[in-house]
Amino acid sequence: MSISVLIVDDDSSLCYGLKRLLSENFEVHTALNGTDAIDLLKKNKFNIIFLDYKLGEENGLDVLRSIKSIDQEVPVVMMTAYGKNNVVLESIKLGAIEYIVKPVEPEYIIQIVNKFAQIRDHEICPKNSSKLDFDSFNDELFIGSSKSVRDVMIMVAGVAETNYPVLVTGESGTGKELIVKLIHKYGNRKDKPFIPINCAAIPEELLESELFGYEKGAFTGADKSKMGKFEIADGGTLFLDEIGDMPLDLQAKLLRVLQDGAIERLGSNKLKKVDVRIVAATNKDLKDLIQKGQFREDLYYRLNVVNINLPPLRERKDDIKELTIYFTIKYSKELNKNICCIEDEVFDILQEYDWPGNVRELENVIRKAVLITKDNHIKPEDIKIDKIKSYNVYVTEYFFNKYKDNLLVKSVEEIEARLIKRALKMNNYNLSKTAEILGISRVTLNAKLKKYNLEV
Incomplete structure (x- = not known):
């Protein structure tokens, strides 16, 4: 594949020098101003563009805006003699993937081209990686296809079109609010208001007025009447x-609303009928709170007509790959990054972690990986996780949970396969060097590659 480079700079000698430097291996075009650059871009597909910040009277940032309006995906590297932070920040904000300060180093230019030029071609991915299908991306509310998720979806489908109260339980970060939104979206109230309120985020003295509203003069500062969340x-x-x-x-007041279907504003003695479906969520053990006298048992049974309990991510690890791909595509789009694939070793790393913060923690890890990577794919080194478990705990939990029989043999084989994959990558898939670093012969290496179905 011919890799095409565009250099935009009003310094003709710089354009000539860079063209001569790169022409041996790449197809190179040059433009001395923004107008010529845009004309070339309309007629050609470039793998990478080098753009000067100061093009005579033109501002390179304006040219960058025009470039991105024509081709959002083309990688643009800003070149500047003005290494000011505001220039750097504005360039990145507008979609530049890199910036370099003049005078440019020839070796660094070649390094950048080799690093970024293949981003345009989503067919080019490292070996042992999973390609991302942006065309089939569907921004669903809840991601996962494991049995536990399917069971949850069956419950959501069954309860959505009823008016029963629902209690959604599960650890923080498991997606309780997403399930509640699904219940509303697929219910017979989908065209009516969906009003959320966080009972823990609002001070106790304000929560009642937020829920039930108040009349003018109900308390100091109540200079006019206000509807509460129930009425809204x-x-x-x-x-x-x-x-x-x-x-x-x-x-107690919430219980009366559930029993009577009517609310009473603060400062009023009139009841107002409301037709509201209540869906609640918590990460706490309500039965334990009942025993401690911190939650009403009668309210619990009113709310818990249908209970949907969301499993933690550590109990649905089959969904980690699907979630990782989803979040990678989502944040690639959001951050204007051209991520084409994820190295398979990334999934191995993510599978080994217990995810105390659940799906929310995984989402944050992947968002950070998409943000910091300077390649067209997510690599193991892009995954930043605070490992909180010792190696011994990892062995006892990960391998013992994964392999119910023949534990020793299967665990050793998995470790061996991972070591071979890493050694292959370190040596650019050179079999002789890989065999040497592993301390085995080429014949043995070939046999193990076949055994573990590893691509070279």
């Missing part, structure tokens, strides 16, 4: 997040 959600769904943190006296 009339006909739709009210989502009570972190219900376990609701104060006891307010729990």
